[in-house]
């Protein structure tokens with residue numbers, strides 16, 4: 001976290017939020033194994049994410065704030081499928097006082113027969129590729145329409161990350177326009193913000209549809225996971241967001257609003 005904060009300052013970024021993962025949905029792995037850097041273990045072929053050490057996280061956040069007073073550092077968390085885990089979500093948020101709470105979908109139903117869930121990458125082995133994207137969007141709609149306590153929907157383009165062949169040529173969002181607009185309508189109706197995630201080139205089509213849905217706010221997420229990727233491609237993302245009808249807020253850590 002300290003290296004990430006140093007990197008942000010070096011880049012001239014004025015404010016960052018550290019939104020570590022909290023995932024309660026158990027994932028059947030079907031032999032896939034954990035990926036390098038996952039804060040998790042695989043027990044009996046089930047992926048179990050380690051609980052967030054909230055106290056340690058907040059201590060480290062304070063160390064970063066003391067060491068880098070020129071950087072505005074927000075606390076935060078990324079909740080995986082919080083609408084499926086209301087009690088655990090409520091317990092976590094009661095003990096943390098997080099400035100920025102992201103909600104996201106990482107899993108889809110496991111079709112292998114025993115019920116349960118699989119990570120999106122494994123879901124691709126169980127259904128036609130386009131069905132994965134459609135189902136992901138339906139799951140995201142459910143999350144966006146729920147009353148789960150989060151303010152930003154993270155990485156709506158997540159399923160594209162897990163499938164090499166969507167990248168070239170780029171995925172055509174018109175194939176899933178109805179499903180995508182359903183997510184954005186539900187999200188806009190809830191008053192929450194859409195995250196422009198720069199792990200991949202964020203689809204400008206989604207920003208256009210977000211504006212048309214009446215979306216009020218945009219957040220920027222580099223989903224960095226390592227200091228070197230903090231604010232990755234933010235300059236380009238900011239241009240796209242501005243061209244889509246949004247502008248920076250008054251305070252350094254404001255979300256971007258409708259122009």
Ligand SMILES: [Zn+2]
Pocket residue numbers: 078104106154155
């Ligand atoms: Zn995520």
